[in-house]
Amino acid sequence: METTWRKSSHSGGNSECVEVAVERTVGVRDSKAPAAGQLTVSRQAWSAALDRLR
Numbered sequence: 001m002e003t004t005w006r007k008s009s010h011s012g013g014n015s016e017c018v019e020v021a022v023e024r025t026v027g028v029r030d031s032k033a034p035a036a037g038q039l040t041v042s043r044q045a046w047s048a049a050l051d052r053l054r
Contacts, residue, residue, distance in 0.1 A: 005021045006020055006021070016032060017031050018030060026040070027040050028041070
């Protein structure tokens with residue numbers, strides 16, 4: 001199965017943002033350096049982080 005990475009619609013044409021892939025876990029990577037790796041967290045941890053940011 002291929003991972004689908006998504007950028008925020010708020011990033012527009014700017015390549016300086018993060019991309020997120022939500023599957024069984026959540027992957028976060030730098031859109032300018034996707035081959036550099038990713039941070040992987042649980043869905044619960046991702047949800048908690050978003051709640052704190054709001």
